[in-house]
Each structure stands twice: as C-alpha cells, then as structure tokens.
Amino acid sequence: MNYTKEQIWKFLAEIPDPEIPVITIEELGVLRDVEIQPEKVIVTITPTYTGCPAMKLFEDEIILALKNKGIENVELKMVYSPAWTTDWMTEKAREKLTQYGIAPPVKGTQDKGVLFSSGSKVVKCPRCNSENTTLKSQFGSTACKALYRCNDCLEPFDYFKCI
Amino acid sequence: MTTKEALINYCLRIGDTSLILGQRMSEWCSNGPVLEEDIAMTNIALDHIGQARTMLTYAGVLEGKGRTEDDFAYKRNEREFYNSLLSERPNGHFGDTVVRNFLQSAYFYHLYTALSSSKDELIAAHAAKSLKEVTYHLRHSAEWIVRLGDGTDESKNKVQTSINEIWEYTGNLFEMNDVDTLLIKEGIAINQTEIKSKWDKTVDEVLERAKLIRPTDAYMQTGSLKGMHSEYLGHLIAEMQFLPRAYPDAKW
Numbered sequence: 011m012n013y014t015k016e017q018i019w020k021f022l023a024e025i026p027d028p029e030i031p032v033i034t035i036e037e038l039g040v041l042r043d044v045e046i047q048p049e050k051v052i053v054t055i056t057p058t059y060t061g062c063p064a065m066k067l068f069e070d071e072i073i074l075a076l077k078n079k080g081i082e083n084v085e086l087k088m089v090y091s092p093a094w095t096t097d098w099m100t101e102k103a104r105e106k107l108t109q110y111g112i113a114p115p116v117k118g119t120q121d122k123g124v125l126f127s128s129g130s131k132v133v134k135c136p137r138c139n140s141e142n143t144t145l146k147s148q149f150g151s152t153a154c155k156a157l158y159r160c161n162d163c164l165e166p167f168d169y170f171k172c173i
Numbered sequence: 174m175t176t177k178e179a180l181i182n183y184c185l186r187i188g189d190t191s192l193i194l195g196q197r198m199s200e201w202c203s204n205g206p207v208l209e210e211d212i213a214m215t216n217i218a219l220d221h222i223g224q225a226r227t228m229l230t231y232a233g234v235l236e237g238k239g240r241t242e243d244d245f246a247y248k249r250n251e252r253e254f255y256n257s258l259l260s261e262r263p264n265g266h267f268g269d270t271v272v273r274n275f276l277q278s279a280y281f282y283h284l285y286t287a288l289s290s291s292k293d294e295l296i297a298a299h300a301a302k303s304l305k306e307v308t309y310h311l312r313h314s315a316e317w318i319v320r321l322g323d324g325t326d327e328s329k330n331k332v333q334t335s336i337n338e339i340w341e342y343t344g345n346l347f348e349m350n351d352v353d354t355l356l357i358k359e360g361i362a363i364n365q366t367e368i369k370s371k372w373d374k375t376v377d378e379v380l381e382r383a384k385l386i387r388p389t390d391a392y393m394q395t396g397s398l399k400g401m402h403s404e405y406l407g408h409l410i411a412e413m414q415f416l417p418r419a420y421p422d423a424k425w
C-alpha cells in the first residue's frame with residue numbers, strides 16, 4: 011500500500027453528501043474507520059437512517075474515490091452500533107447547513123416526549139434567524155429532515171432533525 | 174430446532190413485519206390527504222423498508238446458503254412470510270392507517286427498547302438504531318389519533334370504528350411459540366408478555382387522551398407464526414414481487 015491510513019481518510023473525508031452537498035461524509039459522521047490490510051482497504055461506515063437511499067451512493071463514491079487513487083481492493087463494512095446520532099455532526103457542518111438554508115439539529119438528540127412532542131425546542135430560522143418558528147411536519151424532503159415555517163419571514167425551511 | 178434456526182425465524186418475523194408495513198405505507202405515495210402527510214407516510218415507508226433490509230440480510234447470513242435480502246423479499250410465497258397480521262391490514266381511509274400504524278409502532282417501540290440489550294450483537298444494534306426511527310413513527314400516529322379522536326363527531330366516529338374493527342388483529346402481536354422459548358432462554362429474545370403490559374399502557378394513555386374507547390378483548394385472529402395470513406397478504410405480495418418475478422435478475 012502506497013498510502014497511509016491518514017491519507018486515505020483524507021481522500022474519503024472530502025466526499026460530499028449527495029443530497030446536501032455542502033457537508034461531507036466525514037462531517038456528517040457516516041465515515042467511521044479506515045483500516046489498511048496487506049491485500050485490501052476496509053472502510054467502515056454507518057447509515058444515518060436504515061432506509062436512507064443515499065447510502066448506496068456513499069458506497070459507490072467511496073469505491074470510486076479510492077479507485078481514482080489506484081486503490082482497487084476495497085471492502086465496505088456497514089456497522090449499526092453505536093447508532094448514528096446528529097450529535098456527531100461537527101460545529102463546522104452545522105454552520106454550513108445554516109448557510110445552505112437548513113436549520114442544524116438542536117443539540118441534545120431526540121425530543122424526550124415519546125408519545126407527544128414536548129414542543130420546548132427552539133429551532134431558529136436559517137434565513138432571518140428568528141426564533142418564532144412552527145413545526146409543520148416531523149417528516150420532510152428526506153428521512154433526516156423535518157419541515158418548519160418561519161412566522162416572521164414566512165418562509166418554509168428544512169430542519170435537520172435530531173436522532 | 175437449533176438456536177440458529179430459531180434466530181432466523183425471529184429475524185424473519187421482525188423483518189417481514191417491517192417489510193409488509195413499509196410496502197403498505199408506500200401505497201400512500203401520491204395519495205396522501207395533504208402534501209405533508211404524503212411525505213410523512215412515504216418517509217415512514219422508507220424507514221420500515223430500511224429496517225427490513227437489515228433483518229432479512231441477517232437472516233441470509235445466519236442461514237449461510239447465499240440468500241440475500243432480495244431473495245427473501247421477492248422469492249418467497251405467502252405461507253413463508255411471518256409478518257404480523259396487523260401489518261398486512263389494508264390502508265383503508267387515513268384514520269384506518271393511523272390506527273394500524275399506532276398499534277404496530279407502539280409494539281415496535283417497546284420491542285426495540287427491550288431488544289437493545291439482546292445478547293445477539295446484531296439484534297441489539299438493529300434495535301437501538303430502529304428505536305430512534307420508530308419513536309418518530311409512534312409520535313406521528315399518536316398525535317393523529319388524538320387529533321382525530323378529540324376532533325369532530327365525524328372524525329371521532331370514524332377513528333373509533335377503525336379501532337374496533339382492527340382490534341382482533343392485535344392479539345397476534347404477542348403470540349409466542351418454541352422459537353421464543355429457546356431464544357428467551359439464550360437472552361436473545363424478549364418475553365412477549367412483558368411487551369404486552371407496556372404496550373397496554375401506551376395504548377391506554379393515547380386512547381384516553383383522544384377520548385376514545387378501548388375495545389374489550391374478544392376473539393383474536395391468529396396464524397402468522399405458522400405462516401398463515403389473511404387474504405390481503407397474497408395481493409400485497411403479488412404487487413410487491415411482480416417485477417422481480419416477471420423479469421428475474423433485472424438490474425437497474
């Protein structure tokens with residue numbers, strides 16, 4: 011192997027999320043580990059949501075990125091534990107999300123009210139920074155987002171929901 | 174029966190219930206009452222199908238005969254499915270769907286909470302992961318039950334009828350056989366009576382808040398542990414499996 015683990019990690023860290031191209035698979039927390047073996051490279055990833063359709067694309071992108079560097083023998087390992095959480099998202103990724111127009115996950119993971127939402131969480135509008143916003147639906151344009159509306163600028167916006 | 178054989182069956186029970194409910198929910202795509210609900214229901218469908226993939230893949234790994242998740246989903250017949258009778262109930266109107274999903278999600282919520290500490294590593298990881306998703310499903314359906322139950326006279330009557338009509342399919346969720354006996358002893362599975370008491374509490378809490386009446390337990394439908402299903406499953410499977418059966422090994 012002509013590369014070190016750190017170099018390979020760096021190649022992979024730059025791969026953008028296909029649905030939110032401003033953040034990378036590293037910032038998202040999907041990329042978990044790189045292991046160099048004599049015959050192959052093992053890349054460990056974890057899904058955001060079990061049914062996330064972007065996962066297949068992540069896998070293809072990882073294989074392609076390494077192929078471009080002359081690494082042909084790649085094994086992808088999918089792990090489920092520890093389960094992915096939005097708490098892994100870096101500060102930089104949160105800022106980039108806001109600039110892109112998606113409200114980043116409010117820290118502290120999931121809403122504690124299991125049966126009914128507690129409604130105590132404040133999600134800021136990524137456009138005008140207003141705190142006067144309303145949850146329209148817990149389910150949005152992709153598995154990882156909820157739909158909100160700003161009551162000041164009146165624009166709808168996506169919120170990267172906590173899990 | 175070996176532990177491995179029991180575990181394969183257990184994975185199929187969980188995986189098939191997710192798969193069939195996911196397929197049912199996908200039928201709502203473009204038919205939702207409002208755009209937000211259309212999106213919510215197809216998102217929920219996707220979560221269920223994702224959860225099914227993990228369990229069916231694992232069943233294939235345990236079996237060791239090279240069967241993939243697709244082989245399990247597309248190449249089995251009706252009598253080889255072990256999904257809950259509840260999950261195959263038709264969508265009906267929006268209230269029917271909400272009630273079915275609520276009763277099934279409350280079950281999944283308590284099942285996955287318990288299985289998060291299963292002695293089988295993959296089952297535990299799958300449960301912990303799925304729990305996060307199912308919590309959103311449970312909240313979505315619970316909030317709708319309250320809105321419909323405590324809504325207009327019409328919505329209240331409709332959703333109460335939905336509950337009354339589907340109730341006889343809930344007993345099946347908690348049935349056990351020798352698969353459970355073996356896996357409970359190994360610390361892999363959970364005793365369904367434990368899930369039942371937690372499920373009862375959740376159902377009572379939501380129905381009370383929705384001002385709806387919990388039906389009394391009477392005759393309960395049975396059969397899914399033996400692969401026996403209602404007439405609806407065959408039709409669902411026919412649609413789900415049409416393409417892979419008509420064009421075997423077709424690729425995107």
Ligand SMILES: [Zn+2]
Nearest residue numbers: 135138160163
């Ligand atoms: Zn705003």
